[in-house]
Amino acid sequence: MLRLVVDLNRCQGYAQCAFLAPDVFAMHGDEGLLYDPQAEEAQRERLAQAAAACPVQAILVDDLDRDLAGVAEARDA
Amino acid sequence: MHEVTLEHLKREGRIVVVGASLAGLRAAETIRDKGFTGSLTMIGDEPYEPYDRPPLSKGVLLGKSTAERTALPRRRAIDAEWRLGTAATGLDMAARRVKLADGEEVPYDRLLIATGVRARPWPNAAEGELDGVFVLRTRDDGTALARRLDAGPRRVLVIGAGFTGSEIASACRERGLEVTVAERGDAPLVGALGGVIGAVAAELQRENGVDLRTGVMVTGLEGDSTGRVRAAHLSDGTTLECDVVVVSLGAQRNTEWLAGSGLGAGPRGIACDAGCRAFDIRGIVTDDIYVAGDVARSPHPLFGYQFLSLEHWGNAVSQAETAAHNMLSVSTDRRPHIWVPAFWSSQFGVNIKSVGVPSMGTEIMITQGSRAERRFTGVYGYQGRVIGAVTFDNSRWLQFYQQQIETTAPFPVPFPTVDRRPDGHRPVPADFPDPSVPTHGPTITLSGYSPADRRMTFTPAGH
Ligand SMILES: Cc1cc2nc3c(=O)[nH]c(=O)nc-3n(C[C@H](O)[C@H](O)[C@H](O)COP(=O)(O)OP(=O)(O)OC[C@H]3O[C@@H](n4cnc5c(N)ncnc54)[C@H](O)[C@@H]3O)c2cc1C
Numbered sequence: 001m002l003r004l005v006v007d008l009n010r011c012q013g014y015a016q017c018a019f020l021a022p023d024v025f026a027m028h029g030d031e032g033l034l035y036d037p038q039a040e041e042a043q044r045e046r047l048a049q050a051a052a053a054c055p056v057q058a059i060l061v062d063d064l065d066r067d068l069a070g071v072a073e074a075r076d077a
Numbered sequence: 078m079h080e081v082t083l084e085h086l087k088r089e090g091r092i093v094v095v096g097a098s099l100a101g102l103r104a105a106e107t108i109r110d111k112g113f114t115g116s117l118t119m120i121g122d123e124p125y126e127p128y129d130r131p132p133l134s135k136g137v138l139l140g141k142s143t144a145e146r147t148a149l150p151r152r153r154a155i156d157a158e159w160r161l162g163t164a165a166t167g168l169d170m171a172a173r174r175v176k177l178a179d180g181e182e183v184p185y186d187r188l189l190i191a192t193g194v195r196a197r198p199w200p201n202a203a204e205g206e207l208d209g210v211f212v213l214r215t216r217d218d219g220t221a222l223a224r225r226l227d228a229g230p231r232r233v234l235v236i237g238a239g240f241t242g243s244e245i246a247s248a249c250r251e252r253g254l255e256v257t258v259a260e261r262g263d264a265p266l267v268g269a270l271g272g273v274i275g276a277v278a279a280e281l282q283r284e285n286g287v288d289l290r291t292g293v294m295v296t297g298l299e300g301d302s303t304g305r306v307r308a309a310h311l312s313d314g315t316t317l318e319c320d321v322v323v324v325s326l327g328a329q330r331n332t333e334w335l336a337g338s339g340l341g342a343g344p345r346g347i348a349c350d351a352g353c354r355a356f357d358i359r360g361i362v363t364d365d366i367y368v369a370g371d372v373a374r375s376p377h378p379l380f381g382y383q384f385l386s387l388e389h390w391g392n393a394v395s396q397a398e399t400a401a402h403n404m405l406s407v408s409t410d411r412r413p414h415i416w417v418p419a420f421w422s423s424q425f426g427v428n429i430k431s432v433g434v435p436s437m438g439t440e441i442m443i444t445q446g447s448r449a450e451r452r453f454t455g456v457y458g459y460q461g462r463v464i465g466a467v468t469f470d471n472s473r474w475l476q477f478y479q480q481q482i483e484t485t486a487p488f489p490v491p492f493p494t495v496d497r498r499p500d501g502h503r504p505v506p507a508d509f510p511d512p513s514v515p516t517h518g519p520t521i522t523l524s525g526y527s528p529a530d531r532r533m534t535f536t537p538a539g540h
């Protein structure tokens with residue numbers, strides 16, 4: 001599972017993410033963005049492309065390149 | 078008690094964060110980013126790892142996600158000891174210890190308080206406990222409400238038409254559910270954006286099939302013999318049948334656990350200086366206790382040093398970063414929290430965004446687009462300067478007006494703007510229900526390109 005968040009203060013509704021990873025991001029109305037904050041493993045590549053393509057760098061995804069050491073810590077607590 | 082030196086603190090100090098949500102997490106990441114290698118403890122009363130709340134009233138209610146899927150991504154590993162599901166119950170400022178509900182005490186050298194707010198409950202506790210009555214603040218609230226909406230209630234009543242209440246009503250309509258919104262004020266969003274914009278929000282609701290009732294209060298909720306809510310009584314004498322009620326009456330600060338500690342914490346939050354250091358009850362700033370996020374109240378130089386409480390996602394992130402930076406810096410390296418307030422909301426298919434402090438505005442002008450088209454920019458003026466802006470599906474203009482706010486640009490907006498319509502030439506009263514009357518003072522402008530090299534320039538009053 002990949003966790004993500006979009007800084008919607010920054011997001012300008014350019015919709016690049018919705019083109020590149022349509023299973024995760026969708027435009028809602030003319031410039032609003034709706035997304036699922038958790039994505040399946042199979043979306044990893046598309047999500048990486050979407051995050052890289054966002055012109056305002058509003059998309060934060062963890063777990064993308066490596067398994068963050070310590071990310072499991074919260075689940076164990 | 079020896080005051081540890083900064084180097085020693087960074088190497089082997091003890092930092093405790095109370096409130097393991099957005100502000101707490103982002104602060105913890107910044108603390109590690111700054112090279113802190115000591116012990117870091119995250120104390121949170123919710124049993125979950127930090128998660129994001131805004132989706133709870135949007136994608137989660139629309140069935141595009143679930144409340145369980147909102148865990149926040151990490152910017153980096155934080156190597157913390159997590160005490161989740163455990164509330165902090167007290168603070169001993171002299172001994173520098175946080176007391177926990179399980180009786181344990183956690184010592185600290187630096188403490189960050191990020192305990193946020195909770196939903197204001199329905200004032201009548203017995204009515205509030207009826208089956209079918211909800212609030213929406215936590216992951217558990219989101220799960221419970223989404224499940225109930227899935228079951229297809231006959232009518233949902235939303236009490237309070239602020240941002241959260243309006244978003245809930247919007248989600249209900251999008252799902253084809255009948256929804257009534259009861260609002261004490263004259264229009265939705267009127268407290269945050271004023272009556273001129275509130276009128277647009279009211280039209281949006283009605284066009285989308287919301288049974289919007291303004292100027293009324295819900296005086297009581299009624300249950301059936303099995304303890305399920307079945308009706309609400311309104312101050313205009315009417316009774317409304319409803320099987321789901323969402324109480325959306327704003328928030329209360331989570332500061333009770335600090336009662337008697339000597340910290341300046343109360344119902345209005347925890348006051349801190351511009352560097353996020355908490356004040357004690359004597360009005361003296363502490364040097365080891367910091368505050369960030371929804372629970373904080375901090376003076377903002379751009380807005381006459383008024384203490385602002387901002388229940389905004391972006392504020393929690395920015396203030397957490399500043400607090401974390403400052404707790405690991407010598408005094409001359411500290412930074413003020415001078416984030417320009419900003420938020421977004423999405424309702425009825427419209428993307429609403431704002432910068433600055435619209436509620437300080439006394440006048441508004443529509444500088445781009447038109448209200449009739451539901452696509453416009455409204456600029457708020459206060460004492461001859463631009464103080465805030467709001468956009469409906471027009472967010473590309475916001476950054477420009479943010480600069481106008483930062484540089485205390487004059488109001489009314491003098492230049493001819495792109496896409497200006499005839500009704501946008503003159504300012505009209507912004508029509509806030511209870512205009513605050515802040516004092517005259519020196520103005521401050523912000524300069525510099527990144528938060529790190531932002532500078533403040535003082536301009537004496539009466540320029
Ligand atoms: C439904 C909803 C929709 C929203 N939508 C938007 C939006 O569209 N745009 C926007 O800008 N903002 C939005 N927000 C606001 C945004 O989510 C908050 O500003 C943000 O969550 C603040 O983060 P925080 O960490 O300061 O506080 P919180 O997220 O409130 O976290 C505080 C944490 O501390 C815990 N805690 C409290 N007391 C104790 C204690 N004694 N011991 C241990 N732990 C404790 C709490 O349980 C909680 O987990 C929304 C909020 C909600 C609820």
Ligand code: SF4
Nearest residue numbers: 011012014015017054
């Ligand atoms: S690509 Fe970035 S700016 Fe565009 S919609 Fe997605 S998040 Fe927003």
